[in-house]
Amino acid sequence: MKAKATGGLRAQRVRRAWLVTLPMLVVLLMVAGWPLGRTIWFSLFDAELAQLDSRRFVGLDNYIGPDGLLWSGDWWHSVGNTVVFALLSVVLETLLGLGVALLLNQPSRIRTLLRAAMLVPWAIPTVVSAKMWSWMLHDQFGIVNHYLLALGVLSTPLAWTADPSLSLFTIVLVDVWKATPYMALLILAALQMVPVDCYEAAKVDGVPAWTVFSRVTLPLIMPGVLVAMVFRMLDALRVFDVIYVMTSNSRATKSMSVFVREQLIDFGMVGYGSAAATMLFFLIALITIMCMGLMRRSSDKVAA
Incomplete structure (x- = not known):
């Protein structure tokens, strides 16, 4: 009963x-x-923006046909650029955000002011910050080259956003500058949830600081860190604005979102561009599912 x-x-x-x-x-x-359903529907047609009403059904040809995405070197190059950008930016932002969060978690009279100042890069719109960094990184008139030349670090100015060997890494650094405060804020919230009793017991027992961090702090904040990493990974995989503003359609930095925009707007290939957008969606969905499984296993370990 x-x-x-x-x-x-x-x-x-x-x-x-x-x-x-x-x-x-x-x-x-x-x-x-x-919109997602319409995008998937259009991906099954050979449709052009100028002649959308005269579209022709081609099934999966935009994906696996002779000229489909799976055989496109430009598409896979954009996938590689996006993955490299996402991995580098998320790893660097997590490490730097963890360090900043640990510093801000220490008692200080100006801690509130530091937290507010830390959010300034994140509060600036991405297009504005990307344009600002484009000016500062200009090979002839940029302030970055000016000071690096004055300090003797460089002998000749560098084309930070035009040189294919530098442009992707430059965009990663710009994204790290902007998104690190966001990561630090999320990790700081996780740090403040750690029970104070754990630190007091470790202090009484004379446990070294590094051991306290690696055996107490890090395992307890790991679920929060993983949540922050998942949010940033999903955001980084669909990156568009910072790359397009700083390097436009450059092949060296072209992401999947920039590739989709190029096919849909520049070339007017609605069917092919919709197929690329659909592939981008399912790739992000797959990574989200994998990350959720990883987070669940991590939470189970912490609970155990």
């Missing part, structure tokens, strides 16, 4: 949860589901 009552209460809670979330699901379906 008790089990039956418990089951009925659980079913009632499930129904109530669905009723509460139903309006949000409807709005999400209208805002995201309909």
Whole structure:
């Protein structure tokens, strides 16, 4: 009898949860589901922007046909650029954000001011910050080359955003400058959730600081760090604005989003561009599922 009552209460809670979330699901379906469905639908056609009404159904040819995405060197080059950008930027932002968060977690009279100042790069719109860095990194008139030449670090000015060997790494550094405060803020929130008793017990036992960090702090904040990394990874995989503003359609830095924009807008190939956008969506969805599984295993280890 008790089990039956418990089951009925659980079913009632499930129904109530669905009723509460139903309006949000409807709005999400209208805002995201309909455009996604239209994009997948157009990816099955040979359609051009100038002659959209005369589109021709080609099935999966835009994906696996002789001229499909799977055989396109430019597409896979953009995939490689995006993956390299995402991995480098997220790793650097996580390490720097962790260091900044540890510093801000220490008691200080100006801690509130430092937290506010730290968010300034993140608060600047990406297009504005990208344009600002483009000016500062200009090979002839940029302030970065000016001071590096004055200090003797460089003998000749460098074309930071025009040189194919430097442009991708330069964009990674610009993204790290902008997104590190975001990572630091999320990690700082995780640090402030660590029980103070753990540190007090370690201090009484004379445990070295590095051991406290590696055996106490890091395992406890790891779920929060993983959440921050997942958010940034998903954002980095669909990067567009900073790359397009600083290097436009340069092949050396072209990301998947820039590739999609080039096919849809510059070339007017709606079907092919929609196929690329669909591939981008499913790639991000796959990585999201993998990251969620990793987070779940990490949370289970911490709970155990």
